[in-house]
Amino acid sequence: MNKVQLPAYDDSAAFDKLSKNNRLGSYPQLQPLVGTVQASYDQYMAVNGAPTLVHNQPISATAAAFLKGHYASPPTDLEHITKMRESTEHLVCPMCGSMHSGTLDHYLPKNGFPIFSVFSKNLVPACKCNSKRKETLLGANPGERVLHPYFDDCLGERLVSARFEDLGEVPRVSVVLMISNTHPQHSAINFHFRSIIQRTAVVRYLADRWSSLFRKPSRVVRALAENIATQDQVQALLEEERDALDDLHKGKNNWNSIFVSGLLDPIVLTWLAERLSMPGRVPDSPLG
Ligand SMILES: [Zn+2]
Structure with missing residues (x-):
């Protein structure tokens, strides 16, 4: 586990470009979502990604499937995802502290929060602990949650x-x-x-x-x-x-x-x- 620096990519601009990319199968179906996605990204930042405070705007199953597909094989509009995967492999895992990363973990799981599937601030470098964590996010008692490596200073x-x-x-x-x-x-x-x-x-x-x-x-x-x-x-x-x-x-x-x-x-x-x-x-x- 480690506190790490927030990625500096412009996610709103990237999503706008993605929605206008007519070479992708998702065109033009992401276009009506641009405003909602951008507002959701801003609101996520305003509450530091806190799972109980983030407004989880629902999106259609079709849009969710497109976003998950774009996360899995990022088009050039989302090349930050590829860069994040490659540039963090040699670093300590921010989630568990093991001596390497190599994959990305959705802090808010993409099945439960599909609108944040390609949002860089929701993508945290991680090791194999990612597959053990699965969708774990909140515990049964007040205050129990997984820590967010971009926002939780206590990780330092x-x-x-x-x-x-x-x-x-x-x-x-x-x-x-x-x-x-x-x-x-x-x-x-x-x-x-x-x-x-x-x-x-x-x-x-x-x-x-x-x-x-x-x-x-x-x-x-x-x-x-x-x-x-x-x-x-x-x-x-x-x-x-x-x-x-x-x-x-x-x-x-x-x-x-x-x-x-x-x-x-x-x-x-x-x-x-x-x-x-x-x-x-x-x-x-x-x-x-
Ligand atoms: Zn790990």
């Missing part, structure tokens, strides 16, 4: 950490929320955490990293190539590592930062420091 805060217990070669691994119950967006964050993050392979990823760290610490954290004398020094090195990862991946909730956050837990720090400072230890040898 550190929200998630790994948790390692029963420390050893194969510890118990889980992910936990780092915010308190009094956080103003707790319900939304917690819902996003349960319905998006926890359904990914994040725990397996973290377990694999732990296994690499255990066998050869420098493989995961370069600075752990040497023996380290005190717990304070281990902590300082790991904080530096986490800051560097946050910076590199432009956010604090990518899976690599989440991993290092878990190492900074006091019990894990003590465990690591005991091993890294052991007299006679061969530098960068296994932690067992």
Whole structure:
């Protein structure tokens, strides 16, 4: 999960061009929709895409089918969709924090909100978590909803950490929320955490990293190539590592930062420091 910059495409102009493109099968049937679509785009922006506040203007099944078709294979009028797909593949997934994207996810699902099928501000880069999320959007309790990577500033805060217990070669691994119950967006964050993050392979990823760290610490954290004398020094090195990862991946909730956050837990720090400072230890040898 990551807060990302809003795409700067002019969606209203693009839709107008699309409606006038007489080489497309949708011509001229999108023309009567132009005003409604443009007003809907403006209203979406005015309420930051909030699912309970967006006016979901109904459109005909025919128009919806045309828009879905244009989303699937974008004509040149909608080349921003192709560009968004291609330009974000190497980036952290804004929805779940995995280390790549590669596809686009409709924040407001296109079946329920067909009018926003080709709206760039409703299209969020995502990884395979997109297919696990399906149409999940709102929870049963007040405030519960999936977070919107273009609008929810809380995605810029550190929200998630790994948790390692029963420390050893194969510890118990889980992910936990780092915010308190009094956080103003707790319900939304917690819902996003349960319905998006926890359904990914994040725990397996973290377990694999732990296994690499255990066998050869420098493989995961370069600075752990040497023996380290005190717990304070281990902590300082790991904080530096986490800051560097946050910076590199432009956010604090990518899976690599989440991993290092878990190492900074006091019990894990003590465990690591005991091993890294052991007299006679061969530098960068296994932690067992
Ligand atoms: Zn993802």
